[in-house]
Amino acid sequence: MALETTSVGSFPKPAYLKKARTQFEKGEIGARELDELGRRSTAAWIRFQEEIGIDVLVDGEQYRGDMVAYFAENLEGTTISGLVRSYGNRYYKKPVVVDELARPEPITVAWWRFAQGLTDRPVKGMLTGPYTMMDWSFNEYYPSREDCALAFAKVVRQEARDLVAAGAKVVQIDEPALSTREDELPLVVKALGEVTRDLDAKTITHTCYGNYERIYPAMLDLPVDQIDLEMSNSGLDLLALFRKHPFTKELAFGVIDVHSHVVETKPQVEERIRGALEVVPPERLWVDPDCGLKTRTPEEARDKLRAMVAARNAVRERLQA
Amino acid sequence: MVRATVVGSYPRVDDSFDGQRLRRAIARREKGEISREELRTAEVSVVQEVVREQSELGVDVATDGQVTWHDALSHFAAKLDGFEITGLVRYFDTNTYYRQPRRIGSVRWRGAITVDDWKAAAAASPVPVKAVVTGPYTLAELSANGSGRDAVRELAVALGQEVRALVAAGARHVQIDEPALVHSKALPRGYAEAADLLLAGKGSAETSLFTYFGGVAPILRDLLELPFDVLGLDLVQGSDTLAALRTVDANRGVAFGLVDARNTKLEDSRRVAEQVLGFEDRVPLERSYVAPSNGLEYLPRGKAREKVRVLVAAAKAVREAL
Numbered sequence: 059m060a061l062e063t064t065s066v067g068s069f070p071k072p073a074y075l076k077k078a079r080t081q082f083e084k085g086e087i088g089a090r091e092l093d094e095l096g097r098r099s100t101a102a103w104i105r106f107q108e109e110i111g112i113d114v115l116v117d118g119e120q121y122r123g124d125m126v127a128y129f130a131e132n133l134e135g136t137t138i139s140g141l142v143r144s145y146g147n148r149y150y151k152k153p154v155v156v157d158e159l160a161r162p163e164p165i166t167v168a169w170w171r172f173a174q175g176l177t178d179r180p181v182k183g184m185l186t187g188p189y190t191m192m193d194w195s196f197n198e199y200y201p202s203r204e205d206c207a208l209a210f211a212k213v214v215r216q217e218a219r220d221l222v223a224a225g226a227k228v229v230q231i232d233e234p235a236l237s238t239r240e241d242e243l244p245l246v247v248k249a250l251g252e253v254t255r256d257l258d259a260k261t262i263t264h265t266c267y268g269n270y271e272r273i274y275p276a277m278l279d280l281p282v283d284q285i286d287l288e289m290s291n292s293g294l295d296l297l298a299l300f301r302k303h304p305f306t307k308e309l310a311f312g313v314i315d316v317h318s319h320v321v322e323t324k325p326q327v328e329e330r331i332r333g334a335l336e337v338v339p340p341e342r343l344w345v346d347p348d349c350g351l352k353t354r355t356p357e358e359a360r361d362k363l364r365a366m367v368a369a370r371n372a373v374r375e376r377l378q379a
Numbered sequence: 380m381v382r383a384t385v386v387g388s389y390p391r392v393d394d395s396f397d398g399q400r401l402r403r404a405i406a407r408r409e410k411g412e413i414s415r416e417e418l419r420t421a422e423v424s425v426v427q428e429v430v431r432e433q434s435e436l437g438v439d440v441a442t443d444g445q446v447t448w449h450d451a452l453s454h455f456a457a458k459l460d461g462f463e464i465t466g467l468v469r470y471f472d473t474n475t476y477y478r479q480p481r482r483i484g485s486v487r488w489r490g491a492i493t494v495d496d497w498k499a500a501a502a503a504s505p506v507p508v509k510a511v512v513t514g515p516y517t518l519a520e521l522s523a524n525g526s527g528r529d530a531v532r533e534l535a536v537a538l539g540q541e542v543r544a545l546v547a548a549g550a551r552h553v554q555i556d557e558p559a560l561v562h563s564k565a566l567p568r569g570y571a572e573a574a575d576l577l578l579a580g581k582g583s584a585e586t587s588l589f590t591y592f593g594g595v596a597p598i599l600r601d602l603l604e605l606p607f608d609v610l611g612l613d614l615v616q617g618s619d620t621l622a623a624l625r626t627v628d629a630n631r632g633v634a635f636g637l638v639d640a641r642n643t644k645l646e647d648s649r650r651v652a653e654q655v656l657g658f659e660d661r662v663p664l665e666r667s668y669v670a671p672s673n674g675l676e677y678l679p680r681g682k683a684r685e686k687v688r689v690l691v692a693a694a695k696a697v698r699e700a701l
Binding site: 139140141142149193197235238239 | 399472644681
């Protein structure tokens, strides 16, 4: 099969789930009630992805908040900091590594099992990568950034292996921080390699907001089968880069702008897919949104995904003709 | 005498309800629920709070904390002729973003950009308040469509008028931030001339040039030729500058950025003081500062306070040792 469609990870949470999460934080409802609603919206997203014909599914991360804090909160050896500014008027709390990292029990496996139990299509296991966990945390315990990243790699590896043992055929390990320090790309490769080594699954890494010009083609050393890049947001400049030096892995190509309320038209998306086909053959090209869709409304997210699948179908038909 | 200072930014919120009043005011202003004047009241109250907090902690030369800045680039470019402001771009290797300026014409200074905030801070501060201006090289390099020698020169003239306005308003300390220099293998051509233009209106104010997010070993000697009174160095991420600093005779003060402003782990103030004292024969310490490695807003407010306590204690220990 060529041109598989998939998603990067998160989907918007429906209003009832957002409300329940706030109630849970205030202690007004218990974990069981919250989980029940999380399962309801996960099931709805699985159904939707099947209905519109997406090939490789995600659980939509309805039970997660921040992609780094979610894992840090479920590990031993971390606390959460006070508020730090992200940009503009946005603030977040960062994990603080204060002791040796350990994973007391599987974190995402039960949710993955639940989602995979609802469908015959593959559901991706979704993890945050060790380099990003390190770069987006404060480190008060390990002597160096490398030591800290490799300690995260150890626990992320345990989680990845448990997902594969549970039956996951595809595991995505996100590294959005990978291009922030070009001189540390070897550390990303090493830490991610600890996670993917001998892992019996297709492996993917997703990244975004990168200065890829500075790390390409070295980026092709990343020890994964597929690299997932946001492209519609950063323009199609990367394609020029790939023309100069061929992209040798599978490429998941972001064709949907997750930061815009405007739903792409089918012809717009078709054009982006055709652009990618100029540099990667169809059997190595996957199609997905730029990034997680959690900041869009549920309706915008659904419409954007529909446009993506419709465009993929049109391009595929033309290829077969 | 060695003094304690900060590099520029200071956390503008804390975890308390009152500590987030600026955040709420901005959100309400965006929804049109409060007036521009009401937002300004909130801004001034936080500017004055952070400057008082710094002086209470023992900082000798404070800043307004840059609490009204969206980022170090668009804060200036939006108020200069010749730029439009475009989308978000990652700011160096941080997990923060700036609104990228795009150069669309001749750059010209229209009027004061930072003077009102400086005045508000100075009015509330028991200690001198240092004015901070993003440098012409960094503004040119991080903008779209606007780098190169001529662009830097034009920006130096425009930002030089901002320096002049700050000094006219009463600023006795002016800091120029050039983090983009840490990526240079050589001093950018024409930078010395740009620095002269930038400082033409400085009068008798003390001027400093700050670099951060990395080291400046290859250009340290060139930086020491520039007409600034103090050179601010990031000696944490740029620890390679330490060795270079041992090979020169610094003919001016150094702001020793030895307290890591990007990690919550606390330094030992005695160890920081020892590192500074190690440069006694190389650097005129009486004109120098102990500083964080870069702006403090990458830390939560409580940790920023603790870091300031460390650098204040280190400065005191250096003074006592001398």
